Amino acid sequence: MTATLEQRLDAFRRLDDAKLTFARRDWFPGTSGNLSIKIQNDPLQFAVTASGKDKTKLSPEDYLVVDQDSRPVDETALKPSAETLIHAVVYKTFPKAGACFHVHTVWNNLISELYFGQRAFSIQGQELIKGLGIWEENARITVPIVENFADIPTLAAAIEKVITPEVPGVLIRNHGIYTWGGNDFEAKRHLEAFEFLFEYHARWLQLRQAVVSTTTTN
Ligand SMILES: CSCCC(=O)C(=O)COP(=O)(O)O
């Protein structure tokens, strides 16, 4: 069965909301980023941003619906995001995922490069970890980091190997983050929590270094 017009319009409207919210935060520099909302599981169909668009703007040609092979469901001149395969991997790996968001920010890029050697970024004891749906005392999270392969099937396969149900995100080295959730509200909350944790940690390293330099030179 294919998605109804009502389902598509609802997904497009939700994508508009998420897109404008993230655009206001400058989370789509240079047309980067892509967003999707799942419409149905069996067979998989999801609405995804069209490739190369200015994501700070709204137009009638912003989204299209694709299938489990990342192919458009309808005849269209629009091209799905170049990274649609990654969204498909998320939905196939986690059938309960209902939305998947990808942004490039300075903070997520810095953390992805700083910790690429360990292939993971870990952080503990931060309140915002609860924003990821993890409520245990003094929780520690580990976000996997993959190489930024130019070949998207290779990148998608690398992501498929490292994503886990415990932590709803993956960093791509010097590229950005993919995060997901049961619906668009949850995926947005996860993205905001990740970005807070990345920025906090990067700023903490800077401040700590500044304090160490001051105390050793005085
Ligand atoms: C100029 S950004 C390079 C491609 C990318 O990483 C991205 O997120 C946007 O690609 P899309 O095809 O979804 O516009």
Ligand SMILES: [Zn+2]
């Ligand atoms: Zn990207």
